Amino acid sequence: MVYKINFNKSIPDMISRLKQEHIEFGLSLNNITRYNKESNITKAIEAIHEMSESIIKHAVEEEARLMRVIMHNAKEESADSIKIMQEHNWVVNFLKHTIPDIENNFYQQSKQDMQYRQKVQNEINEFATKLSNHFSEEEQIVFPLTLKADMQI
Ligand SMILES: [Fe+2]
Ligand SMILES: [Fe+2]
Numbered sequence: 001m002v003y004k005i006n007f008n009k010s011i012p013d014m015i016s017r018l019k020q021e022h023i024e025f026g027l028s029l030n031n032i033t034r035y036n037k038e039s040n041i042t043k044a045i046e047a048i049h050e051m052s053e054s055i056i057k058h059a060v061e062e063e064a065r066l067m068r069v070i071m072h073n074a075k076e077e078s079a080d081s082i083k084i085m086q087e088h089n090w091v092v093n094f095l096k097h098t099i100p101d102i103e104n105n106f107y108q109q110s111k112q113d114m115q116y117r118q119k120v121q122n123e124i125n126e127f128a129t130k131l132s133n134h135f136s137e138e139e140q141i142v143f144p145l146t147l148k149a150d151m152q153i
Helices: 013-037 041-073 078-085 086-105 114-151
Strands: none
Touching: 013 041, 013 086, 013 114, 041 078, 041 114, 078 086, 078 114, 086 114
């Protein structure tokens, strides 16, 4: 899928929108965690699908726009932000590979045993926790550094 990145919007506007999106994703993650706790794996996966495309688009925008400003004007302080951006790899991997694998396995009756269900529930839980930590790290480290770097243009 090809995403059109908006390079015209100012960095402060873009960061406000990304923050707003974190709030919306956070609400979806709460629902996912709740379905998962209720052992409703099908519903949890459905909710993950619903947010999947917007999350990938959001990540691509962060890498294309925020990191560009940081690498231009705050390269010497960029190490933590680069590490945080690399977390996008597991997010995308989970959405594009782990979820389809889980869905394929669910078609096989043998894979619906309790042990497998528990493993899937743990994976979904880990996804929700890691993603919400990722949002906090961006808000504490990446966004402030981008704003600072943007003022130096
Ligand atoms: Fe991100
Ligand atoms: Fe983000």
